[in-house]
Structure formats: structure tokens, C-alpha cells
Amino acid sequence: MSARTKEILESLQLKHWMRAVENDEVPTAKDPKTNTVIQLPLPLARTDGDGLTFTLSKSGTATWILRYRHGGRARELTIGNYPDIGLSEARKRAREQRAEIDRGGDPASDKRKVKALILQDWSVRELIDDYRKKILVGLGSSTQRSYGRSLIRVESKIGSYLVSKITPVDIVAMIEDVGATWTESSMLLSSTKMLFRHAAGKKIIPTNPCIGIELNAVLGKRPVIRKRLMLSELELRILFAADMRRENALAVRLLLATAVRSDELRNAKWDQFDFENQVWSVPTSKTGPGIQIPLTLPVIGWLQELKLLGFDSVFILPSRAQSRKVKFGGDAPINPNTIGAAIEFWYTEHNPAVRRFTPHDLRSTAKSHMRRLGVPRDITEMCLNHKLAGVEGIYDVHTYFEERRDALTLWVEYLTQIENSLVLS
Template sequence: MRVAKRQTNLLSDVELKHFVRARVPVAKSDGAGLTFTLSAAGTATWILRFSHGGRRHELTLGVYPDVSLTAARKLAASKRVAVQQGLNPAAERRKEKARKDWTVRQLIADYEEKVIPTLADSTQRSYGRNLKRIESGMGALALRDVSSADIVAQIERVKAGWVELFTLWCVLKAIFKHAAGKRLVDTTPCAGIVLDSIIGKRPEVKKRLMLTDEEIGTLMNAKMNPENLLSVRVLLATGVRASELFTALRENVYLDEARWHIPKSKTGPEMDIPLAPAVVDWLRQLDVLAGQSSYVLPARLRTRFERFDGDAHVSKDAIREAIDFWIDNHKPKIRRFTPHDLRSTMKSHMRKLGVARDISEMCLNHKLAGVEGIYDQHTYYDERRAALELWARFIATCQAGEKWNVTPFKKTA
């Protein structure tokens, strides 16, 4: 049996021009599924009709005369090849259109859903903070329209320190790497950008301050209100982080046992801190001042209590602000310092007092480095108690303005 040959190239340029001038709606086939259509509004369009998966599909190839007859035939031929290879050009076009329509806001939402939950808690917080900045600054931009200039402008508009801007830069690179991985963009607009050229080189890291014996004595006798002075003394004598003190719950402070339990947090594992007698006394005074609050250092502003359902710890900046207020208004003979400098002060003086490095590090709840940190799980509680009691006696000597003449610390067997 003889099979009829499928006719192609049925149209001519002359016919197409005639259809357009006549402005009468038509649908004329050029063969092999390629059709020229003219709407009542006078819009001429090329349509390719084809079968895929047992269903009929249509794909718009372009508008005539922008896409000529010759160009339309070439496009149609390439799409038919794709169909023969098992692809559906119409479905691919829909996916491509969806990708082109994404905004930066949609990309951020997808990143928050798929990537953010896999990151560490602290990273989630810092990335989340900067994702909000990016969404506010460029969320409405079409993803494929974002240029390197938009990335630079986003970094420049944020007024923050070097470390925070570095984090913002890391987040920008991360979300556009995510976009490239989903083929939402062909190349990341972050490519080629040098952060130092925008915000300069990282400032030299501030060296931690070690207060001298005289400065410790000045601090121990500071003219502060009782809560602030007791708080500063506890920080100095225990070496805890300020955050561990202002979030401390009274139920975790066992004064009768001279022990303070610090729960696990992002800054370190859980830990029991042995308390020297002087520190127990200071915490008893704070316990009286805390009233009905669950916290060792309750909030001092009524609005803060109301915001946290009737109980809250003191603001994270309260101790630092108290130190700054004391220095600014009383002009003591002491260098300006931060609560964190009290940790470096304790560490440095402990070493001078003869406390072994591993004990002083564990007093600060620092993880021991290398193989030693992996295999040595001993908490050195008794050794830490001896070291902290020695340290408490030292700062008491500084408070009294006396010279230290006690035998250096010896590590117990």
C-alpha cells in the first residue's frame, strides 16, 4: 500500500502579507503541525501543534512578522526533534516561564524552606536577620533582572559593622547559589564582586583587656546600684558569659551546695560552676533583690515585664550599660572595658596565679582543643573549685587594696 506523503511548506510570504492586510481572522496550516493564525485584533502568531504522551498540545513560537516564515519553520523543526526525543516543548516552556517569573522574595521563601532548617541555630538567626534585610531591599525584583550593581547597592544600604556586612554578603551568595542550582538564573550576580572594595578590609580584631590588680580593686568598690555591682562581681569571680548570668534561673543556683548549673546553650555545653564563699554571698543578696521573679536578674522596666507575660530577665545590654554609665559619670581610674573583658581578666590572672591552662580554660567553659578535648571528658570539678576559690581570694585582696603574697595554685592529683 502506498502511504500519502505529508505536505509541508504550504504557505508563502505573499499569502501571509495578504492575510495581514485583510485583517480577517484565519488559521492556515503550513504543514507538519505549524499553523499561522490571525486574531480579530490583527495579531499574527505562529502555533505548533503536536502530540506527546497520547495528548494534543500547542506551543506558541512567536509573533509574525517578528518571526518570519523561514524562522518559524526552523523553530518548528527543532521542536519536533525535541518531541521525537521524548520531550514536551510546551511543558518546558511553562517551566521556563515560571522560572523567569520568580522574584527575589520567592527565592528567599524557597531558601528558608529548604536550606535554613539544615543550618545551626546561631546561623539560622544571623541568616534570618539578613534575609529580612534582602527581602526589604530587593524582594520585589525579578530574579533574572538582578545585576551585580543591585548586589552592591544592597550591601551599601545596610548600616552595620564589618562582621554583620560580611554575613549579609555570605547570605547573598548563598541564596543566588541556590537560585543557580535550581536553574532559576544562569549565573549568579554575586560573581566578580569583591567585598573589600565595598566596605574595606576587616578592622583589626580588638584585643581583649586584662584589668590590672588596681583596676580590679577599683571595680570591686565601684559606685553602682546593688544589683549592678553584685552582677559585675559575680561575672568577674566566675568568668561566666554575661548572657549566662542575665538569663540565669534561680532554680539553677544551688546556694546551699555552692553550685551554679548552667544549661547547654549555643555558646557551650551544660556545666556546673563551683561557687566560692564570697560568690555565694553575692548571689544570696541578688536572690533577695529578685523578689518573686524566676530570674537571678529580673527585668527592671515595667514594660519589659508586661511584654513577657509578667516575668523576664534583665535586658542583655543592662550590665554593659551600667559599666559605661559608671565610667562616664564617676571617672574611675580604670580603662573602658566590656563584660566579656572580665573573662579574659580572670583567665590571664589565673595563669599568673599558677593555674594550669586546661583548668583555666574549663573554668571559662572552653572546650579543650584537639585530641585532648575528644578523649578527656573529665569535668575537673574539684580542681576548678580550688582555682575559683583562689581567684576569689585574689580579687578580695585587690578590693582591700592589699598586695597578693599567697603561694601559687597547685593542681590537685
């Protein structure tokens, strides 16, 4: 080992440096040549000789590092943090490691190997925790929700298994045992594949056990995707006369009249609505940027009715469950499944002569009826806040606000006629 210039550190000196950083001051030292006090820039690195180095970050984290060469290459070994390891203990540990280096050892490499062996003993549950902290938090909110559901299933089925022992057979058995729908199983496989991609990236496993698994082979051919339906005028009449809780009936009307997504309506707050200018400003949406939605007079009337029913909540559709309010600090929007559950309850209790539909089908109903009423296709797409396809979608930044206002006005007039006819009859 080559000789190094020694700048022997002192315990009192280290304490002063730590105290200076804690007090937002600059650490100082005496210049050995001029004996004058000089300021030490952060991050700080000062050697104690023979490769032992004291480092101090701007945040106040102090660490002992042993720097050496092995096979002609520079190496660094972290001995530990100060003050957990004092100066004398750091020197002792550095001497022990240097003795190993002189015998031809490489302690930094050995430490990495030990860490790798520890990782190989990770359970799938530990891998999931690490994935949530490092990867999942950086994904979109909808992806976090869908992946989160799948990770709960993975943890319940194979959470106790060692990551290094998982095989493709285990993945297939898990998918079959969960017994979810084809679509949910597809999400489960995708999420599991990303989870074990994370494991491969950490070098816990050499290859991803999900690679090569085909859902068609496991569960059979994907079922035919259910087509969105357009409720007929007769079905709309029956729906408008539905015996539902008033908040739910108004929510259905608003979904039809504005063509928004159910999550956009469910999370809407009163401060997003400008009744004077007849505009609803949706801050975010599935397609990215928010959108300003024109409000027609009947829609404003339905919203004002909701305002009376919601009392002092900031949400237009506040939760009615006390447990949910407590969970979210006293005020919260309705559960994501509330509107769909209300529709399903209506079917169960009254068996209406209406084809079974979901809240999302109300968007396709609005779009289809607007097309039937003569609204151009691109305007109906914009009413649904869909991105225009191809080059047009890239360069056309016009919001079509007035065109959308005309289209929604025409559509809501049609819905109002349906509602008024029920009153007259």
C-alpha cells in the same frame, strides 16, 4: 497509549474511604473475584483506568494523579486534590491531558516549566521568606540571630527586586549602602551568599551573584581586630566601687567570678543552681554541651542578693522593662545589651580611669588573672568552657571539676580582697 486494566471508581466509595481515614479506621473494598470485603492498606492508590489514579495518605490527604509514558519514560501529573476536584471533574481533566499526550505533549514537564517561570518572578522578599522557612530554621540559634539581622538588611535594601535580575553590582551597592562595620558587612555578605545559594538550588537563577565578591575590594582591608584586655588590679578596684544599679554591679561581679559568657548569665534560671552542693548547671553553651560550674561562697552570697532583688522571677537577672515582660508572657531575662549598656552608661556619667571594656573582656580578665595566680593554662581554658585543642581535646573527657573549683576559689578570694579593701577604706 497501552491499554490498562480498568477498576472504575465510584463517588460513594471515595467518600467512604475518606470518612474511614478521618475516623482512624481502615478503608475497605469488595474483592471483584470473591465478592468479599477486604481491608485496603494505607497509603492507598486505586486506578480509575487509563492512568487516572486516586491516592489517599495516612493523614487523609487525597490526590488525583495521571500516570502516563512519554519518550519511553514514566511520568506523573498531579491533577489536584479530592474532594476539591470530584470524580467526574478528575475524569474530564484526565481526558483533556491524555488528548495532549496523544499529540506528543508532556503535561508534567510543561507544568514544571510553568512553575519555574513563576519562580523566576519571585522577589528577593519572597526568596527570604522561603529561605527562613526551609533553611534558616534548621541552623543553630546563634546563626539564626546573626543571619536574621542580615536578612532584615537585605530585605530593606533589595527586597522588592526580582531575584532573577540581581547582579553582583546590586550586592556590592547594597553592602556599601548599609554602611555597617567590616565585621557586620562580612556577615551580611555571607548571609546574602547563602540566600542566593538557596535561589540557585531552586534553579531560579543559574549562578550565585555573590560569588567572586571580595569584601577587601569593597570596603578595604579588614581593620585590626580589637584584642581582649585584662583589667588591672587598680581598674578592678575602681570597677568594684562603680556607681551602678545594684543588679548590674552584681552581674559584673558574677561575670568576673564565674568566667561565664554574658548570655549564659543573662539566661540563667534559679532552678539551675544547687546551693547545697555549690554547683551551677549551665544547660547549653556556645561550645555545645552544658557545664557544671563550681560556686564559691562569695558568689552564692551575690546570687542570694539577686534573689531578693528579683522577687518571684525564674530568672536570676529578670527584665525590668514591662514591655519586654509582656512580650515574653510575663517573665523574661534582661535584654542582651543590658549589662553592656550599664557599663557604657557608667563611662558616660563618671568617666572612670578604666580602659574601655565589654562584658566579654571580663572573661579574659578572669583568665589572665588566674594564670597570674599560678593556675595552669589548660585549667583556665576549662574554666572558660573552651574546648582543648588538637588530639587532647578529642580524647580528654575529664571535666576537671575539682581543679576548676580550686582555680575559681583562688580567683574569687582575690576579688573578695579587692571588695573588702573598699569597705575598709
